[in-house]
Amino acid sequence: MFANLVNEKRSAYKTVKIGYSWTEMIFGFWTPVFRGDFKWASVIVLAEILFGSFTWGGGAFLVTFVFAFFYNRLYVGDMIKQGFKPADQNSFNVLKSYNYI
Template sequence: MFANLVNERTQTYKGVKVGFSWTEMFFGFWTPVFRGDFKWASVLVLAEIIFGSFTWGGGAFLVTFIFAFFYNSLYVKDMVAQGYKPADTTSFNVLKNAGYL
């Protein structure tokens, strides 16, 4: 599912994914980089380096697999903290039912 967020101060609209992040699972830290979420990109890089170095890369895959379950939630919560709000009642209900708000 998708939801729309709007920042009323800057009049910026963003579409966000709700649920499991397939892009995070396949592309790892590149997903937050392309979204401009450098805080979580740096956390992922560090975690992938730490866990991947001890397991010949298997730990890095495990980190991205586990992180894919909750990255979209973290991203939406950071967007709300930056001043974004649901753009319509459908988006509000989707985010509320998913536990993002």
């Protein structure tokens, strides 16, 4: 499921994924890096280092698996705090039904 967000002040338009983040599970901290979300990229890297060092790397996979469940919600929440709004009624309904707004 996808939603469209628009920031009228910056004339920016983004399409965001709603729900489970498969890209986060597969690519780990690279997903927020490619999205320009360096705050969450650094949090994920630190968590992967912390948990991976105690478990010979297995904890890093566990971190990416857990973050995949809620990373899209965090990303959309940060976008809304930056001034983005749903671009249309359908996007508003999708975000509302998944409790993102």
